[in-house]
Amino acid sequence: MYKIGDFIIYGNNGVCEVEGIGAINISGVNKTKSYYTLKPVSENGKIFVPVDTSVFMRGIITYEEVQQLIKRIPSIKEIECKEKNARLLQVYYTKFLETHKCIDLLSIISSIYDKKANGIINGKKLCQTDEKFMKIATGLINDEFSIVLGIPKNDVQTYIKEKIEKNESKILIDDIKH
Template identity: 40%
Template sequence: MYQPGEFIMYGSSGVCRVVKVGVLEGRTADPQRQYYTLQPIFESDVIYTPVDSGVFMRPVMTKEQAEKLIREIPSIGETMCTERNPVNLRVHYEASLQSHQCRELVSLIKGIRHKCRETEKKGRKMGQVDQRYRKKAEGLLHGELAVALGIPLEQVEDYIRERVEAVAG
């Protein structure tokens, strides 16, 4: 069970701080059930969810894990999807997001960026589905890295770029 003050990854909401654990008072919730009160870090919402909910939850990675992931980015392969049907493309991208694995998010982001560069070379614009899922993947990954590294969200992309360039030498 997570404790108040801990940071967790919660489903597709990204990084949340556990505010409270206990029975929800004055609500229509089950009085016999324990709930987390979660505050998404980069949004103004509040989430109430049962402790035993089926929604994916895990602790935010440590600073050491974040640094290791960033060092490994150059060696992580791209998830390429040449699917043109928007429904099938969504299914493919959603499966990557639902893995809740940072390496998979890196792979997805790299693949979509590659696809975007190739599309632009042909004089076309990036598709809306590609844009939407790249932003979702970047939001989840960058949010977790920001919290793990203790830096502002806006600095994450530059931080990654600097570290990757330093490793590449």
């Protein structure tokens, strides 16, 4: 069970803060049942969720896990999808989103980024499905990482880029020393 003040991932809503736990006073709702009152960090409003919901929920990752994920980004393999049909491409990306794992979100971002880079070389643009899932995956990563790192959401991508460059520089220096 989560506590008031905890940040959690709730379904496809991304990061939410637990603002309350207990019965809610809304007509038509079971007054004897306990609910989480959740506040999404990236939008206005509240979500009332039964404590025993079957919708996916997990605590946000730790600072150490963020650092490990950032170190892994350069070695994340592109997810192979040659699918051109927008509907099938959407189904494919949705499977990765539904795991609610940061590594899968980073795989989507990395794959679409590579696809975009190759498209620029060949004079092609990303399709709308790629753009849509890039936006979703990036938004989810930025929300979670910003809370964990204690930085504004808009600074997450810069933070990641600087960390990767620093790690790559450190590897080069270590290689020269040995």
